[in-house]
Amino acid sequence: MKKKIKHSFLLFIFTSFAMPFFAQDNNFENTVRESVRHQMEKYPQSTLKDLYKHFFQDRYGPGHIIDDTVAAGKYLLRELDSYTTITGEIAEPTGWQHNFYRVNLSVIKDKLIPYDVFLSAFVRSVSGIRPIPIEDWKQEWGEIEDIIKSMGLSLPDYEKDNEEIDAKLEKGNYVGHHSDIFNKAYSPHYRIVSSQIYEEELLPLLEKQKGNQ
Template identity: 40%
Template sequence: MIMKKTIFVVLAMLYAFTLSAQDIHGFVTKQMQTYPKSRLLDLYKSCFQDYMGAEHLVSDRQRVKAYLDDELNTTSIDDLMPWNYEPCGIDSNYYRVSIRMIKESVISEDLLLDAFIRSANSKKRPTVDSWRDRWHVIIGTIDKMRLELPYYQQDKAFIDSILSVGRYAISHSPEYREAYHPHYRIVERGIFERELKPLIEHKYLQNKNNDMDDKKQIEQLYKQMYQAMIAKDIATLNTILAEGSVLIHMTGTKQPKKQYLHEIENGTLNYYSVEDDEISITVNGTTAEMTGRSRVNAAVYGGGRHTWRLQMKSKLAKNDGRWQFVESKASTY
């Protein structure tokens, strides 16, 4: 009976080790795909953050706040990585939450600061010895992957040297800092999922819905423009086309808004019907690009009626909450 139990335990440990090796491989592969400039130092840092959490206990809130204030004041949002948060290491026990979330007013500075401090102080930290043992398993798998990372042996020796004297925390490599500008705080998974993630996901969903609303508005505006062209509704066209807008004809001729509207009004340009085939829209804040493909029946510049497969590539801008066409370039498809 004892022998069977022993065999079961050994098999379970071997199975767990195999899973661990697969998980390590998956983590490293994903990390290198996301951050190809990483060195072994950066892989190590993500793993120890996942296992150990914040680098030290936090007792002086004002000092930590002053450091975060300085980081917020000296960091441009354009320099930050585009992500809002990412899990640490292999088991995702902790999350890196970007200070972008404060700069974009998704969460408050006090909320992130409080989550960070409570995460740092929330539970007993594992021993450095236990982390050293875990790292030896991780580096054993990384060695077998033969990643050919720069300074690999030097980084490996440096990590061994700090672990040998009871230390574990290190900084990101200079290459990583230069390429990715890491500015984040470490938050324990439970705190993150209960308190921060719902706010971040709500904001993301809100932005997504706003983006969808904008796309619907632009699609409707495109259809409204053609109906106004057919009806020779100059007043409506005047609101759809921005002041200074330009139409670029298939010949390459650039026609300003005023002249274009005049030629519709006087019968030089006559539109009779339109059938939409495809409309694609990309929104970027208060600007957008749209490609519309429609079969347009028209008679222009004294010619007979003809149905063109007309493609319009347009640039739009949103002013005072209203979208307008700024430039449209015509071609066929």
Template identity: 40%
Template structure:
């Protein structure tokens, strides 16, 4: 009898955890599509990816990162007005709109230093763990948004990247052309430090 009760309690606990996980994944999907309703599977993947791996792939060195930042700040089209956006389900990272650097709200060098600091704090799951984690998220996406444009093609692209031992993907062309987003990502401790000062 005691064993049966323990099993029931364990089952209920695991079910609650699974339900909570699915709820958070749905919230992440809804949040991205609320602001960017044309987002594709590739864009949802990138959002979720950035929350796990941070900005490390963007900053092989600060000189390169600085040059690329300067190049992007000179781009002509700035239509995205969302100042910041929390990412994934853990919200370890936040996207910071480069408009805040362009207009002088956040100093350029402050952002660069924040990126360097943030890169060391990513959880960086190994590829096998990551594939398992992403497939769990993908199952929920297919359940709640089965008709995302280009879903099948994006899914194949992600699988091809995995097969090469890689995890990095770019935004979809539609997303880039429609929303003209210019951002960098920083760790949540940096974001919390900046709240009240820049936001």
């Protein structure tokens, strides 16, 4: 009997350490589910690609799109000049850890935040990024995708998108893009800003502007 108990205990210990930390945490699943539900409520035309982008941005931030400050600034100006209709929330947290916010470019167009202040916040958000190894991200995304699948969302082209995402990850490429469906439905225009910079620097400016209205 003692041997059987000892064997069961050792098996439990081995299994626990073999599982990723997020797979052991019920809070992880609940938080992922809540994040997905929020995304689908706000953007019901989202596909798996859009949900993937929502979660990978939470881990990797804006680092993949910033080569240098000058290039980032020029690209931002071109995007600001490319559209006139302003839609969407001013700021929305990414993923399940909320390490970053998607900050709508409307804050510049509506003159709520000066362009140079916004660009500085965006560029500086890269310096605080601590990206996880691609193998760890592949494992975490696998857990997230399992949760999404269990929610029965009937996302269009689910299997096709899932295969494309997995193929990119196998090549060491974690970057994802919004689907054509999402772009046509919502015309997103935003930049990723770290939660700390947004909450400490940009949010007070937004609240001040709101108070002056």
